[in-house]
């Protein structure tokens with residue numbers, strides 16, 4: 001049990017990679033607060049997975065909702081040991097065709113959302129003198145990606161914030177890291193054309209897309225005591241897409 005007696009918040013926990021992480025963390029003994037704006041799916045998960053899971057219907061891009069959720073998690077489970085900033089969206093278009101609305105929406109959720117959740121959770125971790133913060137970047141944030149001006153900007157920003165927070169919070173006993181997944185088989189990539197997915201698979205050394213569990217395992221490692229001397233790191237989990 002690598003997360004025994006730990007309390008974790010997993011944003012975007014009702015779908016894709018986040019849901020795989022909820023199940024993985026539970027298996028390792030954690031109590032998990034599933035934070036998602038998909039109320040129907042979130043409530044179903046909480047009902048299916050039992051008393052060590054609580055669902056909070058929250059849009060991470062709304063600061064007041066986030067602050068309220070953090071207080072509710074502390075009231076429900078007593079503390080917060082782990083924050084996984086996993087919620088994210090895509091609204092793809094090439095630079096010239098990208099609308100201001102699509103640009104802003106992705107910034108609000110993928111960037112502001114990570115900032116709001118981390119800023120709201122950090123005081124609790126500082127007070128207890130320990131904590132693990134893991135945020136989900138992307139290979140798009142590391143290398144850029146065709147049609148993803150907005151998304152790549154937010155995922156690169158996560159790397160900058162991760163390193164900044166690692167510097168600020170290290171002395172408080174808090175580890176801050178990012179995971180940069182490659183193309184992973186979830187509802188998010190189902191929106192991509194099959195031809196593009198085939199190409200992405202073709203350029204990985206391992207010749208396959210990632211599974212949600214591959215990314216959940218990386219979250220688990222960084223959340224566990226085994227990663228206690230790792231901070232400010234960006235762990236690429238991408239099947240060797242570029243080296």
Ligand code: NAI
Nearest residue numbers: 012014015016017036037059060088138183184186187188
């Ligand atoms: P997904 O679309 O399958 O699931 C995302 C979950 O986040 C959904 O349950 C959704 O309801 C929730 N969500 C979205 N916006 C939210 C908001 N404002 N507030 C609360 N919940 C919200 O996506 P997937 O693939 O599981 O992605 C998880 C993370 O991994 C994202 O940050 C994504 O950018 C990142 N990622 C995914 C890759 C992939 O190939 N699937 C590759 C690289 C990074």
